[in-house]
Amino acid sequence: MSMRIGYGFDSHAFKAGVPLVIGGLKIEHSEGLAGHSDGDVLLHAITDALLGAVSAGDIGSFFPPSDARWKNADSSIFLQTALEEIAVAGYRIVNIDTVLVLAAPKIGPIAGELRERVAELLGVKPGEVGIKAKTPEGLNQDHVAVAHATVLLESATSPEQLTAMTAAADTEDQMNAVVKTLVGDSRDVSALGRKVPAFDTDDLT
Ligand SMILES: C[C@@](CO)(OP(=O)(O)O)[C@H](O)COP(=O)(O)OP(=O)(O)OC[C@H]1O[C@@H](n2ccc(N)nc2=O)[C@H](O)[C@@H]1O
Secondary structure, X not given: OOEEEEEEEEEEEEEEOOOEEEOOEEEOOOEEEOOOOOOOHHHHHHHHHHHHHOOOOOHHHHOOOOOHHXXXXXXXXXXXXXXXXXXXXXXXXXXXXXXXXXXXXXXXHHHHHHHHHHHHHHOOOHHHEEEEEEOOOOXXXXXXXXEEEEEEEEEOOOHHHHHHHHHHOOOXXXXXXXXXXXXXXXXXXXXXXXXXXXXXXXXOO
């Protein structure tokens, strides 16, 4: 069985007047996180960990901050694309682990809820998601939220099986069935669809 690891990191500054969204959860707080998207620092780090695990580039190569389409975007869209990338590569998640570094709000009291939400978005069990938090002691970063994420993947199927299944899939429904086989039935994959290529191959010389 083939296994892969991935690591992701992100940071966003706190900003007044916007809702705080971390791990797909709206959290009651005086400030939210600034960003081109909804600023969900945790989902961005997990997205990069997943993409990195299958060498598929990074969140910015799929969803450039310069692209108006991603203004205020729900970051679960980015995560769904990364999940599709790992499924197409023939992998599924074994577990993920994360660290949030932020002065406030306190994550401990909502860690269970966060674990459940992130697990739901990833289509895994809450016990396969680690959520930890640190205060940025000595870092002088009280107005910034930082997230680190690691992910372990295992091969979902043999490359031969995958090639045969993909070759036999003529319609979008059949392709969705292939993706479902690869990632399991625990989440709806009907909305999945490759948004943009990871890299513009025309740029390659
Ligand atoms: C999620 C989004 C949605 O638009 O925006 P935010 O909500 O974070 O603002 C973006 O995907 C958020 O992309 P993110 O990857 O964090 O942005 P940046 O750090 O500015 O990097 C943008 C792109 O530049 C590349 N890059 C960045 C820095 C660097 N020294 N060299 C690079 O080549 C990265 O690989 C990435 O592909």
